[in-house]
Amino acid sequence: MKKVLFTAKVDSHIVNFHIPYIKWFKDMGYEVHVASNGDSCIPYVDVKYNLNFERNPLSFKNLKVYFKLKQIINDNKYELIHCHTPIGGALTRLASKKARKDGCTVIYTAHGFHFLNGGGKINWLIFYPIEKFLAKYTDCLITINQEDYNLAVKKNFKSGEIKLVNGVGVDLDKYTISNEKEKKILRKKNFLSNNDFVLIYVAELNSNKNQGMAIDAIDILRCKIENIKLLLVGEGVLKEEYKEKITSLGLQNNIYMLGQRNDVNELLKLSDVAISTSRREGLPRNIMEAMATGLPIIVTNSRGNRDLVSDKLNGYVIGIDEKNELAEKINILYEDIYLRKSLGQKSLELVDKYSLKVVFNDMVAIYKRYIKS
Numbered sequence: 530m531k532k533v534l535f536t537a538k539v540d541s542h543i544v545n546f547h548i549p550y551i552k553w554f555k556d557m558g559y560e561v562h563v564a565s566n567g568d569s570c571i572p573y574v575d576v577k578y579n580l581n582f583e584r585n586p587l588s589f590k591n592l593k594v595y596f597k598l599k600q601i602i603n604d605n606k607y608e609l610i611h612c613h614t615p616i617g618g619a620l621t622r623l624a625s626k627k628a629r630k631d632g633c634t635v636i637y638t639a640h641g642f643h644f645l646n647g648g649g650k651i652n653w654l655i656f657y658p659i660e661k662f663l664a665k666y667t668d669c670l671i672t673i674n675q676e677d678y679n680l681a682v683k684k685n686f687k688s689g690e691i692k693l694v695n696g697v698g699v700d701l702d703k704y705t706i707s708n709e710k711e712k713k714i715l716r717k718k719n720f721l722s723n724n725d726f727v728l729i730y731v732a733e734l735n736s737n738k739n740q741g742m743a744i745d746a747i748d749i750l751r752c753k754i755e756n757i758k759l760l761l762v763g764e765g766v767l768k769e770e771y772k773e774k775i776t777s778l779g780l781q782n783n784i785y786m787l788g789q790r791n792d793v794n795e796l797l798k799l800s801d802v803a804i805s806t807s808r809r810e811g812l813p814r815n816i817m818e819a820m821a822t823g824l825p826i827i828v829t830n831s832r833g834n835r836d837l838v839s840d841k842l843n844g845y846v847i848g849i850d851e852k853n854e855l856a857e858k859i860n861i862l863y864e865d866i867y868l869r870k871s872l873g874q875k876s877l878e879l880v881d882k883y884s885l886k887v888v889f890n891d892m893v894a895i896y897k898r899y900i901k902s
Contacts, residue, residue: 530558530559530560531558531559531560531608531900531901532559532560532561532562532605532606532607532608533554533559533560533561533562533607533608533609533610533611534561534562534563534564534601534602534605534607534609534610534611535547535550535551535561535562535563535564535565535610535611535612535613536563536564536565536598536610536611536612536613536617536618536620536621537565537612537613537614537617538565538566538582538584538613538614538615538616538617539565539566539567539582539614540563540565540566540567540568540569540571541567541569542565542613542614542617543563543565543571543613544569544571546613546697546814547611547613547697548571548572548573549698549885549889550611550889550892550893550896551563551571551572551573551574552572552573553889553893553896554896555573557900559608560575560576561573561574561575561576562574562575562576562577562578562601562605562607563576563577563578564577564578564580564598564601564617564621565578565579565580565582565617566579566580566581566582567579578597578601580594580597580598581593581594582594582614582616582617582620583616584616586615586616586619586655586656586659587655591616591620594620595620595623595624598620598621598624599623599624599627602621602624602625602627602628602633603627603628606628606631606633607628607633608632608633608634608900608901609633609634609635609636609896609899609900610625610628610633610634610635610636611636611637611638612635612636612637612638613637613638613640614640615643615656615659615660618637618638618639618663619659619663621635621637622635622637622663622666622667623663623666625666626666629666629668634668634669634899634900635666635667635668635669636667636668636669636670636671636895636899637663637667637669637670637671637688638671638672638673638694639660639670639671639672639673639677639681639811640673640811640812641673641674641677641809641810641811641812641832641833642656642657642660642672642677642680643656643809660686661684661686664681664686664687664688665687665688667688667689668688668689668690668899669688669689669690669691669692669895669899670686670688670690670691670692671692671693671694671895672691672692672693672694673693673694673695673696673697673811673812673833674693674696674810674811674812674832674833674836675693675832675836676832676833676835676836677811677832678691678693692895694888694891694892694895695812695882695883695887695888695891696811696812696813696814696817696883696888697812697814697888698817698883698884698885698886698887698888698889699814699817699818699820699821699880699883699884699885700884700885701821701880701881701884701885701886703794704794704797704818704821704822705794705798705821705822706798706822706823706873706877707798707799707822711798712798712799715795715796715798715799716799718795719795719796719799721758721799722756724756725756725757725758726754726756726757726758726801726802726863727758727759727760727799727800727801727802728743728747728757728758728759728760728800728801728802728803728804728859729759729760729762729796729797729800729802729803729804729819729824730743730759730760730761730762730803730804730805730806730815731762731763731793731796731797731803731815731818731819732762732763732805732807732813732815733763733764733765734761734763734764734765734766734767734768734771734786735765735766735767736767736808737807737808737809738763738765738805738806738807738808739806739807739808739829739849739850740761740767740771740806741767741771741774742806742829742850742851742852742855743759743761743804743806743855744759744771744774744775744778744780744784745852746852746853746855746856746859747759747780747783747784748778748780749852749853749856750856750859750860751780751783753860754859754860754863757783757859757863758783758784758785759783759784759785760785760787760796760800761784761785761786761787762787762788762789762790762793762796763788763789764788764789768786771786772786793818794818794822797818797819797822797824798822800822800824801824801862801869802824802825802826802827802859802862802869803815803816803819803822803824803825803826803827804826804827804828804855804859805826805827805828805829805834806828806829806849806855807828807829807831807834808829808831808849809831809832809833810831810832810833810834811833812833812836812837812883813833813834813837816828816834816837816838817837817880817883819876820837820843820876820877820879820880820883821876821877821880823873823874823876823877824873824876825843825844825862825868825869825872825873825876826838826843826844826845826872826876827844827845827847827855827858827859827862828844828845828846828847829846829847829848829849829851830846830847830848830849831849834846837879837883842872842875842879843872843873843875843876843879844872844876845858845861
């Protein structure tokens with residue numbers, strides 16, 4: 530039977546972003562294998578390999594993963610391999626060198642190059658030469674934002690071809706605009722008042738997502754906007770640090786840390802504004818989901834964010850770490866409900882090209898170019 534392999538650093542990446550494509554290969558008669566860190570039971574997957582990818586590319590543990598991955602690839606004679614995440618992509622492409630000579634196609638999706646603006650000098654020194662070198666072992670390099678695509682072309686990355694696909698897609702059937710009645714019901718369900726001014730930020734709690742900036746902005750505004758609420762949705766390494774900061778500032782009644790949630794679509798529907806204070810992005814699905822819900826959006830000026838939000842068109846683009854600017858833009862939207870509605874309407878109009886249907890068709894077209902049947 531024909532076989533394909535998907536790889537990524539962790540199971541959650543596969544589960545969150547790639548199930549539609551795994552299902553497509555199954556429907557096409559392929560045996561689907563996945564190699565990632567974790568022991569999840571992933572839908573439509575025939576064989577799951579638990580490989581302990583380490584985030585640090587210089588970690589000695591990754592050498593063991595490389596040899597195991599190389600054995601898996603050489604033993605299974607895959608027709609196509611699609612790899613994701615910097616470490617998963619790097620080790621997979623190195624391990625696939627012999628397989629490519631035997632006819633295997635290797636596709637790599639860069640979910641935001643780690644070395645570009647916001648990544649820091651260390652990331653540039655480490656990840657840029659790695660990505661440039663490994664491009665020659667890549668049949669198709671897929672970028673998900675304009676800046677990454679332009680760089681790969683300008684720097685002459687030696688992959689077989691370079692494509693731009695608009696992220697991983699947002700399900701426009703799941704993420705929809707709410708009416709006032711539904712909004713009231715959802716707020717009551719989540720112990721929020723109809724008079725609350727609700728902001729939402731859906732992201733992993735880490736230094737890159739930079740939730741501390743959002744917390745500081747709420748601290749600035751809490752006297753001016755007494756009914757302001759910020760929903761922080763997600764888990765992460767900075768969870769306890771942020772909890773302590775919220776408590777020390779006395780913001781427990783203004784900022785709610787909700788953890789990982791399965792009802793993000795409902796939380797977006799009850800919100801007034803979506804925000805992102807991240808330093809670096811690929812093409813953020815949390816922003817696409819907010820757009821599909823018809824929300825005005827405030828984002829920091831990082832790539833990926835800039836692809837989705839245009840200043841004063843469907844929201845505001847502000848400086849990274851500019852907490853006062855964030856507070857100013859939040860206050861503008863608080864005071865003008867008609868502005869919120871007009872910016873939110875533009876979000877709805879702009880999100881169509883990022884729909885799961887459009888992105889799915891783009892990805893399938895790429896797959897069809899490389900599979901033999």
